[in-house]
Structure formats: structure tokens, C-alpha cells
Amino acid sequence: xxxxxxxxxxxxxxxxxxxxxxxxxxxxxxxxxxxxxxxxxxxxxxxxxxxxxxxxxxxxxxxxxxxxxxxxxxxxxxxxxxxxxxxxxxxxxxxxxxxxxxxxxxxxxx
Amino acid sequence: xxxxxxxxxxxxxxxxxxxxxxxxxxxxxxxxxxxxxxxxxxxxxxxxxxxxxxxxxxxxxxxxxxxxxxxxxxxxxxxxxxxxxxxxxxxxxxxxxxxxxxxxxxxxxxxxxx
Numbered sequence: 430x431x432x433x434x435x436x437x438x439x440x441x442x443x444x445x446x447x448x449x450x451x452x453x454x455x456x457x458x459x460x461x462x463x464x465x466x467x468x469x470x471x472x473x474x475x476x477x478x479x480x481x482x483x484x485x486x487x488x489x490x491x492x493x494x495x496x497x498x499x500x501x502x503x504x505x506x507x508x509x510x511x512x513x514x515x516x517x518x519x520x521x522x523x524x525x526x527x528x529x530x531x532x533x534x535x536x537x538x539x
Numbered sequence: 540x541x542x543x544x545x546x547x548x549x550x551x552x553x554x555x556x557x558x559x560x561x562x563x564x565x566x567x568x569x570x571x572x573x574x575x576x577x578x579x580x581x582x583x584x585x586x587x588x589x590x591x592x593x594x595x596x597x598x599x600x601x602x603x604x605x606x607x608x609x610x611x612x613x614x615x616x617x618x619x620x621x622x623x624x625x626x627x628x629x630x631x632x633x634x635x636x637x638x639x640x641x642x643x644x645x646x647x648x649x650x651x652x653x
Contacts, residue, residue: 433581435581438579463641465644472629472644472645472647474644475641519581521582523642526572526584526587526595526597527572527631527633527642528584528598529574529582529583530581531581532579532582
């Protein structure tokens with residue numbers, strides 16, 4: 430069975446700081462990997478996705494993620510966060526179904 | 540506008556009553572999903588459907604039921620057998636299950652059982 434583990438439950442940082450959120454998955458087949466974001470009061474939306482090809486994928490709002498197959502990881506990064514990045518972030522892995530991690534709440538202080 | 544509509548946004552029910560949550564999509568997607576979101580547990584899959592008149596149990600299907608009579612609709616019934624029904628419920632759709640595609644989510648329904 431596939432599973433997704435997110436390393437941090439809550440991250441607090443200041444504006445302009447760098448952000449990295451860890452995600453590890455367990456799945457034996459070809460993986461499709463996603464990061465979703467849920468801003469306060471808004472619906473879940475896709476940040477970025479990896480299906481194949483270049484393991485470094487770029488998404489919206491300056492986010493990127495790197496797929497490291499040997500480590501079963503798909504960590505999310507942003508070099509310089511803004512107050513508007515305050516949200517909950519979910520890593521997900523999908524094949525015949527889409528499985529999510531527990532989520533990481535990111536609070537950016539102005 | 541294309542998208543997924545969940546209704547109602549907030550729902551209150553008495554313990555022991557069944558309640559049905561609505562999910563409609565106009566994206567012409569084949570696959571639809573229901574998730575339950577609880578603090579600290581992320582999203583857990585309740586049911587999913589790949590095509591009309593077919594659906595599969597997810598990880599936490601006990602106490603829930605679904606139907607898929609139309610492509611655009613995938614209602615979820617929370618039955619009295621669900622021991623802890625108070626939660627935030629999210630519906631999603633994608634072009635198909637098992638392919639390299641993303642899921643699109645509705646705004647969610649917050650169910651409170653008193």
C-alpha cells in the first residue's frame with residue numbers, strides 16, 4: 430500500500446527565510462507526485478507535480494520540488510517566503526488513487 | 540466557470556441521522572473522489588469512482604456510502620454507522636484514475652454532528 434510521510438507538522442519562519450518541507454513516500458510502482466496548498470479559507474490547489482523527466486520541478490509562486498528516487502523523497506522548497514505563503518501544504522502520491530500526507534502548517538511572520 | 544461544487548458549505552445533523560453531501564463537477568472528468576480532512580491527519584480517502592456506475596472503497600469507507608449514477612455527480616452519504624462523522628469533507632475530480640493527472644478540489648463541506 431502506498432503511504433506518504435511529511436516530516437514537519439508546523440513550521441514557523443520569518444519573511445525572506447528559505448523554506449524546505451520534507452516528504453517521503455512508500456510505493457513500489459511508478460509514482461506521480463504532487464504538492465498541494467490550502468490557503469486559509471480557500472480550497473486545495475496544486476502547487477506542482479512530477480510524473481517523469483527532470484526530477485527538479487517548478488511550480489507556481491516560486492516553489493520547486495526535487496524528486497530523489499533513491500531516497501523516495503519529494504521535498505518542497507522556496508528560497509524566500511512571503512507572508513502570503515502562510516498555508517497548509519500537502520504532499521501526495523498517486524496511481525489508482527491519490528494518497529495524502531498529514532500536512533504541514535506553515536506560518537510566515539512579517 | 541468549470542469546477543467542482545460542494546453543497547452545503549456547513550451542515551449540522553443530529554446523531555443517528557443519515558446525511559448526504561452533494562458534489563457536482565462540470566469538468567467532464569471521469570474520476571471522482573471523497574476525502575475526509577481532520578486536523579493533523581491530512582486527507583484520507585473515503586471512496587473513489589473511475590467511471591459512472593462504478594466506485595471503490597478507499598482507506599476509511601466504513602460508515603459511508605456513495606453512488607455514481609451520473610458522470611457529473613458523486614454524492615456521499617454519512618450514515619449513522621459512522622462513529623465519528625464530524626469532519627471536513629472534500630470532493631475532488633480528475634480526468635481519470637491511474638494516469639498522470641492532477642485532482643481538482645471543491646470548497647468542502649464542514650459537517651457537525653451534535
